[in-house]
Structure formats: structure tokens, C-alpha cells
Amino acid sequence: MNKGPSWFNLTSITLGMAFLYLPIVLLVIYSFNAGRNVAIWEGWSTKWYFALWQDQQMLDAAWVTIRVGLLSASVATILGTMAAITLVRHSRFFGRSLFSGMVSAPLVLPEVILGLSLLLLFVSIGFDRGFWTMTIAHITFTMCYVAVVVQSRLVSFDRTLEEAALDLGCPPLRTFFSITLPLILPAVISGWMLAFTLSLDDLVIASFTTGPGATTLPIKIYSQVRLGVSPQINAICTIIIAVVSVGAIVASLQLKRAETERRRAEQMAAAGR
């Protein structure tokens, strides 16, 4: 019988909550610390947020990060989706297993190795390191995540829908854009979001492939922390956390609403109205 949470459930909830949220909560609280010292609480203040706003270097780094993220996520989404389609639809072509291996390699390869090999490539072809090399590197390692997400959606895709479109006189390319793409769009979008997030918080590959004048937020934060943690860092992290949580909450609410709507419609249909 169900008489509230058992001791096991209570323990796992408490431990889980503590491990997951305690560090974050501490970080958020200390971002509002009035004092300069990170470890000593001196009262509430929002001055570090204003200081952040004045910090041109930090703002520049944020702007670079967002540009790299948007660009690399978009290109990675296109390439990853194309790779996924080829892998799911064409079961046999020359070099298929090589291709499928390469697509999933960045998932398991240590970032250091990937970063180093990209660095070697850029050096050997004499590509000046900076914004573009970093963007290309991010495309390389995020596109495989997109491919994996889209691939799993395509496997369950009902191909008779495409056949129906062809049958009704729609040529293959138009069929892709009017039938296939709209239906796999949720997977493509979540692939894009995944790619964007990965690009935002990547430090290792970015630091290998970056050059002068292209410092991303993670690189900036990391280099500052090495000089000592300032409350300003806490502030920027709090902003990042806020943005990410708002995004996650909105997305899950949207999903929930769509789900209830769908269920209601199905019940209505089953009732024959």
C-alpha cells in the first residue's frame, strides 16, 4: 500500500537534490555577495552584475560565444541531418561502416584528442586560427550529436508518408521539405539546441583551436578563475544558469501542453465526434 514516500525514496530524493542543486544554489547566492571575497558572506548586493555590464572583455567573450554557437549549431544541424538521412535510408553503400563510425567517433573520442587533431589540421594547411577555426571545430564535434538525435527519429519514421507524397505527384526533393522535414523537425530542433549548448560550454576544443581575438566565455572564465574566483564570475554563471533554466522550463511546458492537447483530441476522435 502507498503510505507516502518510504525511507528509501526520501533518502534518494534528499541525496539527489543535494548533489545536483547545492553547488548551484551556493553559486547563485554568492553572486549576490556584497564583499569582494568569494568565501565570506558580507550581505546582499547586485553590484557584481553591474560590474559585469561594465566589463567589455567579458561582453566581447559572450558575443563571440553566441556567434560561434549559432553558426556552428546551424551548420552542424544541416550536416548532421544529412548524415542521419544517408545512414538510415541507404543501408548499403561503399564505406558505410567507415562513415557511420566517423559520425559517432567524436561522441566517444576524448575532446583533447579531437582538439589536438583539429589543431594539427589547421596548422598544416596554414589556416589562421581564430573565430573560423573554432567554428569549424565546433561543427565537427556537434554534428555527430545532431546525427544521432535525428537518426533515432528517422528510424521510426513512417516511410509510406513519403511514398504517399510521391504518389500524389510530389517530386523527391519537395517531398523532403514538405513532408519529411516538418515531421522530423522536433528532432532537428533538439539536435540544434544540443549542438548550441555543447558549443556554448565547450572549453577544451575551443582552447585548442582558438586564436588571438577570439576568446569564448568558457575560455575567459577559466583563465580568470586561475587568477582567483571573483564574484563577477559567480554573476555571469548565474545569468547562464537562469537562461538555461528558463529555456528548459518553457520547452517542457510547451511539450506538456502539446501532449494534453493531443490526448484530448484523440479521445474526442475515439468518441466519434
Next chain:
Amino acid sequence: MSKQAIGPIRRSFAPWDDPAAKPLIEYRGVTKRFGDFVAVENLDLKIYTREFFALLGPSGCGKTTLMRMLAGFEDPTQGDVILDGKSVVGVPPYRRPVNMMFQSYALFPHMNVEQNIGFGLKQDGMSKADIAVRVAEMLKLVKLEPFAKRKPHQLSGGQRQRVALARSLAKRPKVLLLDEPLGALDKKLRQETQFELMDLQQELGMTFLVVTHDQEEAMTVADRIAVMDKGKIIQVATPSEIYEQPNSRYVASFIGDVNMFEGKTVPTADGITRIECGALGMAIESEGSHKPAAGEAAWFAVRPEKVRLTSDAPPDAAGVNAVPGEVWDIAYLGDMSIFHVKLANGQVMTATRANISRIVDKPIGWDDKVWLSWDRNAGVVLQG
């Protein structure tokens, strides 16, 4: 053949009997292989304009492959598929004047009913106003006007089926292909829809090609049926011919219930085939077009409803078309009863009886000794 088979005859519509008639669809020596598997083997078939034609067979018999070759999703390994006088081999599906209603309906889930029905018209570059007119017409045809703005998941199974039908009819194709069109509906709805399909086909004057494994469905809707097995067509004929004059054991047993006997043909003077079944001590005499040569082994088939069930031996039968047995099982179905009768050699024969009166004087019960008998023209001698 002097005698006409019973069954509905549709206003003398029989282009297949007219040697001058030009077929709309023709399969010429078509073979389709998937790797080592032969789905369709050297098959010839002609289907005529305005015909409602059914491909009937168990799953894996090649009927769907045959249909998909006409739709353009498969090309034959050998042979030719001709539509309206032109070969369509190599023509992609989006350039063929045929449309298909899919077994799963394949409605586009992100489009509403209107958009689904109008999709094919839009591909043809029809103007928005014309599309709206045609879509409204189609909605009326399938009685779905109130549901125009609904998405497929907001519809019941029967409604979805109608949308799929309307969508495939909207472009007024030369041939409408229906892949197991009623397979997903429950029995009552299926029966209603069968009649609606027939009416629709008559009303529109279009050629329908339906693929089904359901013999009842094929019998109900089709002008002609092709019974298929392992990539080959076993018999092509009207439903009544298929039922009353099956050409083989396969067709006889695939469509409806049947009792079959094996025996040896003995010579007779007139137009009667006489088969002796040694094991049962019975002789079978049959009038029919197929006459095996004397001395040949032959199979005879008779339908359960054409078998008389009596308590006493029929007079003047003298061991011809009559056999004694013992009632083994009775199934009472309301409108009729099915009797399983065990014969001397252990073979179980089926006979049905229409329950035309509510009370019977001497009902036949379990373990009763009975006689089964039939007329000379009740059954057929099979060709194979």
C-alpha cells in the same frame, strides 16, 4: 457452357470477354525478384477501363508487389507494365496517372483534412480557388464536410479511411489503387464501407484495383478477382465463377468452405464425368466443362450449402453422389447451422443448412447416422 453460373451479373459489363476490347492495364510477362526471392513470376494480366478488379491471396503471394509496380514504387525485373497503351516501366511514381490509397492511410499528420486532400492538386499547380472547389467536392463525396479543419489524429479510424480515399481520388487518376483498403476497420464498418466503395466506383466510372487477403471483401466489391499464390495467378474470373467454378484445389479452398474428394475417372458415354472414390465406396457424377481423360486421377469439389443432409438414404441414389456418415459436430449460427459429418474413411465433410423454420420435427443431433447427397450440377471437377 450452356448453363449460366448463378450470382450477380452486372448489366452485361464484361469487357474481358470481348476480344476487341483494349485493356487499360496490362502486365506482360512480369517477373519481380528481390534478391533470391521471386515475388512475381512471369505473370500476364489484363485489366479493363471501369473495372473493379481485386488481387486476392495470402500475404507474401506477390499481390502488393504487383500493385506497387503499377504505382511506380517497384520496377519489374523482367517484362513490361503497360498503362493506357504506354509502358510505365522506369517512370517515377510522381509522374504516373495513378493514385494509391495506402493500407496505413499514410495521412500527413501535420496537415488538416483539407490540406491532405488538396496536397496532390497543389503538386499539379492547380490554382487555390480550383483546389478549394475540388476539395469541397471531395469532402462532400466522402461525407466529411464538418471535419475539414481537423488533423488526422482528431479523426476516428473510419473517418481517416475516408480522408485517405478522398485524397487518392482528388486527382481523378486513371486507376485508383487500394491496398487492403478496409483492413483496419471493424467488421460492421467494413461491410458498410464495401458497399460505399462499390457505389463510389460506379458513380465516378473509374478503374479500381484493390489488393486484399480478405476473400469476402474481394467477393463483395470486385467485378473480377485474380486469385494469387506464390507470385502466380491461379485463376482470374468473376466472383461467382471463382466460387462456383474454381479451377483448382487452391482456389476452391481459399474462397469459402469446400468438400473435396479424390478419385479415378472412369469412361462414360455422355457429357458426364464419373469419378470413383474407392475409399468411400462412392461414385461421383458431375456435369461440367472440365473433363479429365478416363483413367486419370481427379479432384471433385462441392460446397457445404449444396450438400443435402438427410436421416434416411436418398432414394435412387445407388451409391452415386451420396455417402453415409455420422454427425461429429454441429455449430448453430442462428441463420444457419454447420454440420461436420465423419465419413467411413475418417474424412470429415461439411454441410450447412439454412434454418428456415424455428421448430423442426426431427432435429439431427450429435452422433446421428445421416446421409449426405448432392445433385450432378452441385459441384465441380477441378483441373489441378
